[in-house]
Amino acid sequence: MHESVKKELAAIVGPERATSRPEDLVAYSLDPHIEEHRPDLVLFAVTTEEVSAIMKVAFREEIPVTPRGSGTNLAGEVVPIMGGIVLALSRMDRILEIDPRNRIARVQPGVINYRFQQEVAKHGLMYAPHPSSWKVATIGGNVGTNSGGPRTLKYGVTRDYLLGLTAVLANGDVLKTGGKAIKNVTGYDLTRLICGSEGTLAVVTEITVRLIPKPKASRTIMANFPLLEDSSDAVAAIIGAGIVPSGLELMDKVVISAVEADARLGLPTDVEAILLVEVDGDPEGLDLQVRTIERILMENHSSRVLVSRTPEEADKLWTARRNAVSVMARLRPNTSLEDATVPVSNLTEMIRKTVEIGRKNNVQIGVLAHAGDGNLHPLVLFDQRDKDEVRRVEAATEEIFREALALGGTLSGEHGIGRAKARFLPMELDEVAMEVTKCIKKSVDPKGILNPGKFV
Numbered sequence: 001m002h003e004s005v006k007k008e009l010a011a012i013v014g015p016e017r018a019t020s021r022p023e024d025l026v027a028y029s030l031d032p033h034i035e036e037h038r039p040d041l042v043l044f045a046v047t048t049e050e051v052s053a054i055m056k057v058a059f060r061e062e063i064p065v066t067p068r069g070s071g072t073n074l075a076g077e078v079v080p081i082m083g084g085i086v087l088a089l090s091r092m093d094r095i096l097e098i099d100p101r102n103r104i105a106r107v108q109p110g111v112i113n114y115r116f117q118q119e120v121a122k123h124g125l126m127y128a129p130h131p132s133s134w135k136v137a138t139i140g141g142n143v144g145t146n147s148g149g150p151r152t153l154k155y156g157v158t159r160d161y162l163l164g165l166t167a168v169l170a171n172g173d174v175l176k177t178g179g180k181a182i183k184n185v186t187g188y189d190l191t192r193l194i195c196g197s198e199g200t201l202a203v204v205t206e207i208t209v210r211l212i213p214k215p216k217a218s219r220t221i222m223a224n225f226p227l228l229e230d231s232s233d234a235v236a237a238i239i240g241a242g243i244v245p246s247g248l249e250l251m252d253k254v255v256i257s258a259v260e261a262d263a264r265l266g267l268p269t270d271v272e273a274i275l276l277v278e279v280d281g282d283p284e285g286l287d288l289q290v291r292t293i294e295r296i297l298m299e300n301h302s303s304r305v306l307v308s309r310t311p312e313e314a315d316k317l318w319t320a321r322r323n324a325v326s327v328m329a330r331l332r333p334n335t336s337l338e339d340a341t342v343p344v345s346n347l348t349e350m351i352r353k354t355v356e357i358g359r360k361n362n363v364q365i366g367v368l369a370h371a372g373d374g375n376l377h378p379l380v381l382f383d384q385r386d387k388d389e390v391r392r393v394e395a396a397t398e399e400i401f402r403e404a405l406a407l408g409g410t411l412s413g414e415h416g417i418g419r420a421k422a423r424f425l426p427m428e429l430d431e432v433a434m435e436v437t438k439c440i441k442k443s444v445d446p447k448g449i450l451n452p453g454k455f456v
Ligand SMILES: Cc1cc2nc3c(=O)[nH]c(=O)nc-3n(C[C@H](O)[C@H](O)[C@H](O)COP(=O)(O)OP(=O)(O)OC[C@H]3O[C@@H](n4cnc5c(N)ncnc54)[C@H](O)[C@@H]3O)c2cc1C
Pocket: 031, 032, 066, 067, 068, 069, 070, 071, 072, 073, 074, 077, 078, 089, 109, 130, 131, 132, 133, 136, 137, 138, 139, 140, 141, 142, 143, 144, 145, 146, 147, 148, 149, 150, 197, 198, 199, 200, 202, 203, 204, 205, 325, 414, 415, 451
């Protein structure tokens, strides 16, 4: 990037919020994915006007722009693979409005999901989208990836809570979509189109969301299963009984053993699976639901069922699940957290196949799953410096995705495509779908400057 253009861009935000120091460029060259590439410039915008002015210059000069929240995505979505500008939205972090009467809120994209949840809870309300990374991830990043999380089964994903956006297009134009009305079917649903577009269509600078009443109570149940099949049968039976848990998570043997070796929580290492079930709602109705779930778990051959009596006990039961990714990540230098997703009835088969694929390719894989919605998280462990192992990991990953698609599933339930899965996209989208995707991209970003080198 020419020095004079760098100066022009830096002047938009001022010297405090622009950097091209090598150490800063390194920090903004990567995310949890293994690839990295340095940008030429990092800019921290704080207003829509600044974002628009930056995009106008970038458009004129055809400079790549990578919008970035907290950089926790797992698919290389914020690696500025073609250099240019990393546009950091993390300092646009104001909660602009919480309106309990209409149950809506307006936020800037850099607001951290957890902080937002704490604020709306003060009004007896809840913002349902809740990725496990909620203490770090931004609402803007959640919109960029259409984040899900453990509560998805009952409450849905980010897209289900979006009412409107302010977004800056590649040429600097400011687009407003939707609004505060809960019902709105005017025109194309541009809000939903931008959600999940991974920074390739627009830079989101304001987000209007729907809130719901915060459930008054919740209970957590942990169940051990000597056989994996029984745990998935239990998942199907719980859902079949008309119960919609707010969380239904599975950990396989590899993950259980790793967590137990690290944290000594007293988890059984001789079982094939542990299920965590959370239900929430009015306290009166919960006891009946818990009793029904306990019965179903026992009928499906759980060897032990533990029910939380207090929020502290529930928190303790969730510790294993919360620690799982970081514990697994410590076992080897690199971890790839995939998210192939299948119809829930095919969950057991998918887990079995994943374990088999790991064994066949001599690759270490543990499985976590948002079991209730068939969202598998194979944790693939490896050492990036070992080229042969990397090749085996790539082969295993491809096989996992092929298997998920063969079982009626998808490449990604919530993490997105980014860099990591771009090459697999044609396996899922046919020629027509690929063509429509490209046409949409071209119509709003004709020079291809927004997050280039990713899935489109
Ligand atoms: C331990 C761990 C657990 C996780 N658990 C979950 C989980 O349960 N569920 C889940 O869905 N994900 C999960 N994730 C993935 C990740 O945290 C989410 O995708 C999250 O929404 C990313 O937010 P972020 O602020 O880090 O966004 P980033 O990683 O910075 O960006 C993500 C994408 O959004 C785009 N983007 C960011 N801000 C904007 C903006 N303002 N305008 C336009 N585009 C933008 C970026 O260009 C990029 O394509 C997990 C990650 C980790 C590390």
